[in-house]
Amino acid sequence: MILSQLYDKALNLESLNTDQGEFLYDHAPLEELMFVANELRQKHVPGKNVGWMIDRNVNITNICFSQCRFCNFCRKKSDKDAYVTTQEEYKAKIDELFALGGDQLLLQGGMNPDLGLDFYIDLFKKLKELYPALKLHALGPPEIVFLAEKEKMSFRDVLTKLIDAGLDSLPGAGAEILSDRVRLIVSPAKASSAEWLDVMRTAHFLNLPTSATMMYGHIETRRERIEHLVSIRDLQDMKPEGYYGFVAFIPWPFQDEGTYLRERHGIRSSFSSTDYIRLIAVSRIMLNNIKNIQASILTVGKDTGMLSLHAGANDLGSIMIEENVVSAAGGGNRFSAEELQSIIKEAGFVPVRRNQKYEIYN
Numbered sequence: 001m002i003l004s005q006l007y008d009k010a011l012n013l014e015s016l017n018t019d020q021g022e023f024l025y026d027h028a029p030l031e032e033l034m035f036v037a038n039e040l041r042q043k044h045v046p047g048k049n050v051g052w053m054i055d056r057n058v059n060i061t062n063i064c065f066s067q068c069r070f071c072n073f074c075r076k077k078s079d080k081d082a083y084v085t086t087q088e089e090y091k092a093k094i095d096e097l098f099a100l101g102g103d104q105l106l107l108q109g110g111m112n113p114d115l116g117l118d119f120y121i122d123l124f125k126k127l128k129e130l131y132p133a134l135k136l137h138a139l140g141p142p143e144i145v146f147l148a149e150k151e152k153m154s155f156r157d158v159l160t161k162l163i164d165a166g167l168d169s170l171p172g173a174g175a176e177i178l179s180d181r182v183r184l185i186v187s188p189a190k191a192s193s194a195e196w197l198d199v200m201r202t203a204h205f206l207n208l209p210t211s212a213t214m215m216y217g218h219i220e221t222r223r224e225r226i227e228h229l230v231s232i233r234d235l236q237d238m239k240p241e242g243y244y245g246f247v248a249f250i251p252w253p254f255q256d257e258g259t260y261l262r263e264r265h266g267i268r269s270s271f272s273s274t275d276y277i278r279l280i281a282v283s284r285i286m287l288n289n290i291k292n293i294q295a296s297i298l299t300v301g302k303d304t305g306m307l308s309l310h311a312g313a314n315d316l317g318s319i320m321i322e323e324n325v326v327s328a329a330g331g332g333n334r335f336s337a338e339e340l341q342s343i344i345k346e347a348g349f350v351p352v353r354r355n356q357k358y359e360i361y362n
C-alpha cells in the first residue's frame with residue numbers, strides 16, 4: 001500500500017477499508033496523519049471553533065448485574081454502599097446544574113435488575129415536569145437491550161416510550177470495542193456488538209440523536225480498533241438522510257486503577273499520548289460521515305487534549321460536574337468552565353459552548 005494514495009483517498013472523503021485503515025494507523029508518520037486529519041476537520045467543521053459544554057452526570061444507581069471487568073463503579077444490591085438516587089438528590093443536583101448555567105443531564109448508571117421500564121418512564125417524566133428546560137442525555141444501548149429483554153419488548157418500543165417520557169438523546173455508552181471476542185472477556189454479561197449496533201440503528205430511524213464511543217487500550221488489537229470504526233461508519237451510512245444519527249465520535253482509554261482486569265489479570269492500560277493522537281487522527285480519517293470528533297480531556301488530560309485539536313478533533317467535551325464511572329478507575333482530570341475555555345484558546349482555537357446535539361448556543 002502507498003501512503004500518499006491513502007491520503008488522497010481520505011482527503012476526497014472516500015471510505016478506507018479495514019486493511020487501509022490499519023496500514024495508516026501502523027505506518028503513517030504522525031505529522032502526516034495529523035495533517036490529513038486536520039484538513040478533513042476543516043472540511044467537516046471549517047474554521048477555529050472548538051466545542052465544549054456544561055453538563056452534569058448523575059448516576060441513577062450503582063447496582064449492576066453486568067460486573068464488567070474494567071468497572072470499579074458497580075455494586076451488588078447487598079453491598080453497603082449500593083444506592084438508587086432519590087428524587088431529593090436529583091433536585092439538589094439539577095438545581096446546582098442550572099445555577100452553573102447548564103441544562104443537560106447525563107443520566108447513567110448500572111443495570112439494576114429491580115428497575116424496569118416504568119421506573120425510567122416515571123423518572124424522566126418527573127424530571128421534565130419539574131424542569132421543563134432540562135435536556136436528558138440518558139442510558140445507552142446496553143440498558144436498552146436489558147430493558148427490552150426484561151419487558152419482552154422490541155428496542156423500538158422501549159426507545160419510543162423513553163422518548164415520549166422525555167429522552168432527548170442516547171449516549172454511545174457501552175460500546176467499548178465492538179468485537180465479541182473482546183466483549184466476552186471484558187464485559188461478558190453486556191450487550192453484544194450486534195445488539196449495540198441494532199439499538200443505535202433503531203434510534204437513528206427514530207431520529208434520536210446519538211453518539212458513538214470507543215473504550216480502548218486493554219486487550220483489543222489495533223485491527224479491532226479499526227474494525228470498530230468501520231462498524232460505526234457503516235451504521236452511520238444507513239441512517240435516513242437528514243436524520244441525526246451519530247452526532248459525534250468520542251474515544252477514551254481504559255482507566256485501569258483497581259479494576260478486575262488489572263488486579264486479576266495484570267492488564268494495564270496501554271494509553272500513551274502519541275497513540276491517542278494517532279487514534280484521534282485515524283478516527284477522523286476513517287469516519288468520513290461523522291461531523292464531530294471529540295477528545296476525552298477528562299481521561300487524557302490537558303496536554304493530550306490540546307494536541308488532539310491539531311489532529312482532527314473539534315470538541316473537548318464537557319466540564320462534567322459529576323462523573324463517577326471513569327473516575328472510579330483513575331480518570332481524574334477536572335476542569336472548570338473557565339479552565340476548559342482557556343485550554344481551547346491556549347491550543348489556538350475559539351471555544352464555543354454547545355448542546356448535546358453539538359449545536360452552538362447563540
Ligand code: SF4
Pocket residue numbers: 064065066067068071072073074109110111142187190
Ligand atoms: S460499566 Fe456499566 S454496565 Fe458495566 S458493570 Fe459498570 S455500570 Fe455496569
